[in-house]
Amino acid sequence: MKTISSPNKKFIRRIIKHYLKYDTENPFIFISAILAFLGITTGVMVLMIAMGIMNGTQEEFTKKLFVMNYPLTILPVEEDAVNKTLIRTLHKKFPHLQFSPYYTTQVITRNEGAVQGSLLYGVDYTKESAINSIFQKAKGNSSSIFKVIVGEGLSFEMDAPKGKKVTLYFSEQQAIGFGTMPLQKRFVVDGVFKSGLKAYDKAIMYTTLEAFEKLLKRKIGFYDGLHIYSKNPMEDIKKIKDVLPKNVVIEGWWQQNGNFFSAMQMEKKALFLVLLLIILVASLNIISSLLMTVMSRRAEIALMRTLGATKTEIRSIFFRLGLIIGIAGMAAGTLLGSLGIWILTTFDIISMPEDVYGTSRLPIDLTMNDFGFIILGTSIIILLSALYPAKKASETDPLTVLRNE
Numbered sequence: 161m162k163t164i165s166s167p168n169k170k171f172i173r174r175i176i177k178h179y180l181k182y183d184t185e186n187p188f189i190f191i192s193a194i195l196a197f198l199g200i201t202t203g204v205m206v207l208m209i210a211m212g213i214m215n216g217t218q219e220e221f222t223k224k225l226f227v228m229n230y231p232l233t234i235l236p237v238e239e240d241a242v243n244k245t246l247i248r249t250l251h252k253k254f255p256h257l258q259f260s261p262y263y264t265t266q267v268i269t270r271n272e273g274a275v276q277g278s279l280l281y282g283v284d285y286t287k288e289s290a291i292n293s294i295f296q297k298a299k300g301n302s303s304s305i306f307k308v309i310v311g312e313g314l315s316f317e318m319d320a321p322k323g324k325k326v327t328l329y330f331s332e333q334q335a336i337g338f339g340t341m342p343l344q345k346r347f348v349v350d351g352v353f354k355s356g357l358k359a360y361d362k363a364i365m366y367t368t369l370e371a372f373e374k375l376l377k378r379k380i381g382f383y384d385g386l387h388i389y390s391k392n393p394m395e396d397i398k399k400i401k402d403v404l405p406k407n408v409v410i411e412g413w414w415q416q417n418g419n420f421f422s423a424m425q426m427e428k429k430a431l432f433l434v435l436l437l438i439i440l441v442a443s444l445n446i447i448s449s450l451l452m453t454v455m456s457r458r459a460e461i462a463l464m465r466t467l468g469a470t471k472t473e474i475r476s477i478f479f480r481l482g483l484i485i486g487i488a489g490m491a492a493g494t495l496l497g498s499l500g501i502w503i504l505t506t507f508d509i510i511s512m513p514e515d516v517y518g519t520s521r522l523p524i525d526l527t528m529n530d531f532g533f534i535i536l537g538t539s540i541i542i543l544l545s546a547l548y549p550a551k552k553a554s555e556t557d558p559l560t561v562l563r564n565e
Contacts, residue, residue: 167473175464175477179453180484189456192449197489199442204493204538207435209500211530214428216523221424228360229413230291231393232400234386241407244381250388253403257390260287261383263372268329269310269365271318278314280328280365282372291389295366298353305370307350311361315352324349332376345375432533439538442489443545446482450549454478454556461556475554482546490538501526 183189236242247259263282268275289296298309300322308328310320320326330343347367355361372378390396397412404410454461461474501524504510510522 167470167476171469172473172476172480176480176484179457179477179481183456185456189449189452192445192452193485196442196445196449196485197492199445200439200486200489200538200542201493201496203435203439203442204490204534205497205500206438207432207534208494208497208526208531209504209524210431210435211428211534212501212524212526213522214424214431215527215530216525218424218428219525220523228294228355228357228364230387231390231413232388232397232410233413234388234400234404234408234410236385236408238407240379240382241405242383242386246405246408247386249403250386250400254396254400257388257396258287258291260284260291260387260389261369262288262385262387263369263376263378264384265330265372265376267365269314269318269326270329271320271324271326274318276314276317276362278310278365279363280308280367282367282369282378284369288366288387291387294353294355298351300350302348302350304348304350305368305374306345306347307367307371308347309351309353309366310349311364312352312354313358313362314365315349317362320349322349322352330376343375345371347371432537436537436541439541443486443541446485446542446545447549449485450478450482450546451552453481454549454553458556461553465556471554474556475550477550478553479546479550482549483542486538486542486545490535490542493538494535497526 234242234246242261247261250257251259260283265280267278267280269278270276283295285299289299295309300307300309308326310318310326315321318326325346325348327344327346330345332343353361373380388396388400393412394414397410400410464474465471504522505524508521
């Protein structure tokens with residue numbers, strides 16, 4: 161025998177099925193429910209695609225910046241602090257890491273009347289190739305120590321393809337007769353790299369360590385910095401800090417571009433909240449649809465109450481009605497969002513300027529964390545939207561309604 165406190169599930173399911181049918185006398189109730197369903201579907205779909213694009217764009221920039229900025233970089237606080245002794249010590253204590261020492265200076269590149277300021281790095285070609293895939297693909301086989309690898313943008317502006325020579329002007333002075341003039345030297349273009357970011361392709365050049373030592377009289381074995389490749393830089397930076405002397409500092413690639421990634425993260429959060437408003441607006445249709453159902457079915461609710469239906473059963477009927485509309489919309493939105501992401505990643509529908517965004521295709525990568533937040537936020541809104549109408553339905557006074565009828 162059923163106890164009074166135990167809801168009749170079969171009764172609840174039958175009434176819900178009845179209320180979900182199209183009502184010819186009150187078509188606006190059904191239309192309002194459909195609009196709520198479509199609104200939640202659209203909101204979830206747009207949220208999934210937008211979060212996927214934001215995350216994919218962030219990962220694309222991270223990939224480019226990770227290569228060109230290097231996972232970890234050691235910089236000297238005092239002169240000659242980064243030297244072979246320090247490198248040997250680090251290599252001994254961290255054999256899983258790869259190191260590439262470098263010199264650096266600013267130069268002016270000139271060729272056939274075109275002039276461009278650049279940042280010149282002197283590197284060991286073998287060690288740099290091991291940690292920089294872009295450099296490794298671009299390097300040529302010239303035997304000269306006075307060779308440079310330039311970016312695609314700089315090569316185009318200077319009209320200097322591989323094999324051609326360019327003149328580099330240094331800030332150091334050289335004696336000419338009774339005066340001085342900036343040091344200059346002709347370098348052969350040994351390769352052209354393409355990082356995917358125009359700013360890097362126009363501003364960075366690589367040459368040999370020997371060129372710096374011969375032209376700029378740099379001390380052999382004493383460097384301007386040390387690039388380090390690590391698969392887990394955020395963990396390794398803490399370990400390396402513990403063994404570094406006080407006359408050097410270490411930076412991670414995320415610290416060198418901290419403001420950029422903070423801005424992208426803030427933009428992602430703001431976009432999530434704004435698009436969540438679509439679902440919030442759709443939830444108002446759930447509330448209005450259920451309230452209209454309650455108002456139009458007051459006599460039926462009163463009759464069910466007089467026939468023995470409890471407040472809990474009435475509340476459960478309308479609460480589940482709201483959940484069905486919301487969950488159906490959420491499921492449809494998830495399917496459409498997944499379909500939209502698959503279409504955008506499979507077919508080249510939207511093209512982008514590669515020199516601006518670093519890729520010509522729209523990058524989309526929806527993480528499980530982002531998807532989880534979308535489902536969680538939508539579920540909370542749906543639950544709250546179904547509570548108030550269900551409460552109002554359960555408070556219907558059968559005596560008052562039947563007296564007025």
